[in-house]
Amino acid sequence: MTPHDLTHIGIHVFERGWLSSNNILCIGANNASIVDTGYVDHAEQTMALVQHALRERALDHIVNTHLHSDHCGGNARLQEAHPNVHTRVPAPSLTAVRNWDTARLTFERTGQECPRFAANASYGSGDTLWLGDRQWEVHAAPGHDPEAMLIFEPQSRTLLSADALWENGLGVIFPELDGEPSFEAAEATIDLIASLNPAVVIPGHGALFSDVAAAIARARRRIDSWAHAPDAHYAYGLKVLVKYKLLSAQRITVAALSEWANQTAYLTALAPTARRIFGLENVPTGSPADISDTMAAITAALVRSGAARTEGDWVINVS
Ligand SMILES: [Zn+2]
Incomplete structure (x- = not known):
């Protein structure tokens, strides 16, 4: 068991890459839940990883940290394989999913794809979620995506940070590309992460990490440099x-x-x-x-x- 292996507490991390987000499968006695499902191109691979870990049991819940195509592109495939799975999306995104409002969902504008999926319910800041055998807290995490959530398990101090914090940086602050000032929101989300004091962070992309203070310092410097030179952020967004x-x-x-x-x-x-x-x-x-x-x-x-x-x-x- 490596220091970063969390399977002893029922957390299986499938580290994917940049096209697909990481998938976090939490398996407990009465509950098997996945957080984020990757990009559509990799949906079969996501299925294979999930089925291998679940063996014969059913998947009970799908939760998406936010609805970028690389985080929810496997939802439809998993829903097809697990017809009774219950899917939760961030509260501000629920209506857009139910109506499959492609103008509001970001897939069209980013030139990306996401097969239509169903959402049973929403979740939001202040809620608790059972994922596996553990109860997780939910915190709003605007910045990269105004509707994104952070999911935190206070006993093991494990944080699912999605694209709000990576080991080396963070995701594009998309609202800024629309002229919506959001660097401060991204900074406030980093403040929130610091206050949660996580022992281990499972990011949306890249390896999980426990030197959280160093990652936070790097993210702060990045946001600060973008805020002072927004063209650098535009260039980053275009290149991404x-x-x-x-x-x-x-x-x-x-x-x-x-x-x-x-x-x-x-x-x-x-x-x-x-x-x-x-x-x-x-x-x-x-x-x-x-x-x-x-x-x-x-x-x-x-x-x-x-x-x-x-x-x-x-x-x-x-x-
Ligand atoms: Zn994202």
Whole structure:
């Protein structure tokens, strides 16, 4: 048993990667629950991991920390396999799920996919949830996503932080990309995490960690630098959206990438900002709607940071 193995308290962590969020399966005497289910591309893999750990027993609950496509893309597949599973989503997101309001849910705007799933109930700040044999607290965690929740088990001091805190940073502060000031909210969520004083954090992506103070300090510095230089955050957000597409496609032609970008509201809305950030203001465009040179600049930035490479007409993911 490694210091980071939590199976002795019924917590099974499936560390996935960046396309799919981690999945946390809590197995107790009377309750088997999963928190977050990964991206749709990996739904069969999520199923296999869950079935292997559950053996013959049924999954009782699905809980999503927030409804980004990489955290709830396996819900539909698990619901199909476990027809009696009860699914809870953050309270502010419930109506959007029930109506499958794609304008409110973020999948369309990010150019990502998520198969429709059902939600039985909501949960929110101040609630307690039984996951496995343990009772967990719920705390609102705005910043990365205004509707996200933190889930905390006070006895073992285990925190499910989703994308509010990773070992090395945190997720894009998405509302900022819409012009909604949210760096302060992200900072307040970090304050809240510090006050919970977790012994171990299971993040939405990457390995779980117990040097929480160092991770908190890194996240604070990151938020602070974004707040002082919002263009750096815009650039990070743009690169994350395109990198995510590459993670899913693995390889894509420049033309197909531009076509996808043209359908992706975040990228089209941010095209003027991107032109300014990447120094394209004085480069003539074919038409105001043409974002191919913006995409070329974002791709070049990904290549420079080692996250992608190009080969003729192809853009290829480098993991
Ligand atoms: Zn997220």
